[in-house]
Amino acid sequence: MAAQMMGSQFPLVPMVKVKGLNSQATTHQIRVLAGTPRSSRMASMNTPTSKSAPSWIWGAIIPLLFALKPMYSYFRPGPLTSADLMESSGEGLKVAYQGFPGAYSEAAAKKAYPNCQTVPCEHFDTAFQAVQNWIVDRAVLPLENTLGGSIHRNYDLLLRHELHIVGEVRLAVRHCLLANRGVKIGNLRNVISHPQALAQCEHTLTELGIEHRQAVDDTAGAAKLVAEQMLQDTGAVASSLAAELYGLDILAENIQDEKVNVTRFMMLAREPIIPRVDKPFKTSIVFSLEEGPGQLFKALAVFALREINLTKYVDVKIESRPHKKRPFRVADDAFSTRVKYFDYLFYVDLEASMADPKTQNALRNLEEFATFLRVLGSYPTDVSEA
Structure with a gap:
């Protein structure tokens, strides 16, 4: 499915609230779902960015960076490889997380990128904006917890922003x-x-x-x-x-009531990862269906018939998510957002790589009757100890 980044008018100042400055980031888009009826395409465009600065003066320089943003022009790098994500120490990377220094999210960022420079953000949305606007290179944000369940806010933000899940990291939470x-x-x-x-x-x-x-x-x-x-x-x-x-x-x-308390974090980047088949991969998708009997069964059957296992299934229902009287804004292919209406949204993690033809065929089949379908990312599975 289409995957691209957008500009934003809300700059990031870690832990500091400021009014946004208008800005428009240009980018290229890349089709993640190979072989869809809409042919794959890639177009490179100039994208503004910011130069590195010591973390202690981030709050002072970031408004200036946004004001000067049109003056900067750098060539956009190509899609990342799995080696870039999983074997990198994070040297030279700025990685955003939500919370104050010492948060579990910072520990997850350090586990994912041991030598990175972590950048605290007040809100989840601020971390998304930081990656999108080239303030940081990556973001590491929680997606689900074994005790608390899914963090639905971040599922919503995945739809609102055109960033890509490029990895996952599991962290044992010890209170x-x-x-x-x-x-x-x-x-x-x-x-x-x-x-x-x-x-x-x-x-x-x-x-x-x-x-x-x-x-x-x-x-x-x-x-x-x-x-x-x-x-x-x-x-x-x-x-x-x-x-x-x-x-x-x-x-x-270790005062948590249940000793097994693990949070799964997603690693976000502007570019999708190039999937492989020589190591365990996951593919995360979100889709919507028409109302009617058997629709969900039909959707899940496209994976069952191809022996693709589902590792997570989250259904987002009318009562807690967008419906026909409350629109939901999602990223589109024109570097902007558009309003869509959903009765149900389904988030699914597949034990499969987008490089596998059977995964491509399954999603092509699902696309035939889904009213909305988006690949959130195809990335290596975290098989390390939490």
């Missing part, structure tokens, strides 16, 4: 109870953290005698708040890295 130096568990009356982190530690926190919980936007942000305000009766649920960064004591480790 810790943090407090200021000298504070004991018995002194704590409150605990703050991200709502999912609090939910994942509910039973353990109750056993520790901490009844009052308050939700904040980010686990690392909770640790930062406790440290900056020198709170003596409030702890934070966050990572051991956050404790180290903000000078907090770890009062208890």
Whole structure:
């Protein structure tokens, strides 16, 4: 399916809120689904970018970069290879993540690209915009958790932006109870953290005698708040890295109620990866169907008949996603967004590579009756230890 990037009028300033400056990024588009009735094509165009700068002055220079954006013109690189993504140390790459320094997303970014320069972003959408506008090279963002389920906001943003999933990384989430130096568990009356982190530690926190919980936007942000305000009766649920960064004591480790707590993160880039068949690959797609009996069965049958396994199946229903009275904006082939109306959206991960002819044939078959179909990415499976 068509895959391309768009310009945006909302610049990124990590952890700083500023008004956007109008800008328009040009790009080329590449057909990810080989052999579709619409022939494959690629057109290279000039694309603005920004030069590197130390992370401590990002907030100061980024508005200037957007103001000067039309003055820059660089040739756009071609599609990435799997070697570029999975064997690279990340040297010289800027990688965006959502949250404060010390967030689990930063740990995932470092696992994916050990030597990268991480760039914190206040919101998920800001990280998408950062990649799209050439402020950073990649973004690493959560997609699903074994306890909390799917992060639907990021599924929505995948449709809204023309970026590509080029890899995945699995990270074991090990929550810790943090407090200021000298504070004991018995002194704590409150605990703050991200709502999912609090939910994942509910039973353990109750056993520790901490009844009052308050939700904040980010686990690392909770640790930062406790440290900056020198709170003596409030702890934070966050990572051991956050404790180290903000000078907090770890009062208890691995406090999640379920010890197997793994978050799957997606690695996003402006260019799609060149798929291969000599190693395990996944292909992520999203599609919509006409209403009617047997439509979903028919859609899933195109994979079953070709013995393509589904590793994930998420159905997005009318009650929680766009419907005919509430339009949803998706990226199109003209470097802009357009409004579409969906009764249902289905997100599926396939245990298959786009380089495999049977995958291409299955999607070509699905395209015949799907009202909407998009390949979000075809990328190597993370087979490492979480």
